[in-house]
Amino acid sequence: MHEDEALYPPVEPFGAGARGCCPRCGQGKLFDGLLKLRPACSNCGLDYSFADSGDGPVVFVLLILGFIVVGLTLWMQVNIDPPLWVHVLLWVPLTVVLGLALTRVLKGILITLQYRNKARPGEIDRG
Numbered sequence: 001m002h003e004d005e006a007l008y009p010p011v012e013p014f015g016a017g018a019r020g021c022c023p024r025c026g027q028g029k030l031f032d033g034l035l036k037l038r039p040a041c042s043n044c045g046l047d048y049s050f051a052d053s054g055d056g057p058v059v060f061v062l063l064i065l066g067f068i069v070v071g072l073t074l075w076m077q078v079n080i081d082p083p084l085w086v087h088v089l090l091w092v093p094l095t096v097v098l099g100l101a102l103t104r105v106l107k108g109i110l111i112t113l114q115y116r117n118k119a120r121p122g123e124i125d126r127g
């Protein structure tokens with residue numbers, strides 16, 4: 001049996017990742033600040049050097065946020081027809097805030113799933 005499974009019960013990856021919790025124990029914090037990862041878990045000591053979500057969260061943020069903001073902008077333009085400054089005042093802050101929040105949540109989920117599925121870069125077996 002794997003050491004992690006013997007010491008820690010399985011953590012639900014979507015809940016723990018969305019809360020920014022450790023993928024092994026589900027108690028310690030994953031982030032140091034808004035988007036920066038801690039070097040290790042403060043509760044169980046899991047080294048987070050394995051964690052590399054790359055561009056994964058940003059792709060999902062762009063798709064989800066683009067759908068929401070562009071859809072709302074088009075709806076508002078067609079139905080209300082406000083001046084341009086109303087669009088700028090509404091959509092720029094909404095995009096920034098939702099973008100940062102969604103990036104943090106999706107980064108946590110992808111790192112938790114990476115840990116749970118033991119994902120790592122591909123290797124060529126030459127032996």
Ligand SMILES: [Zn+2]
Nearest residue numbers: 022025041044
């Ligand atoms: Zn932990």
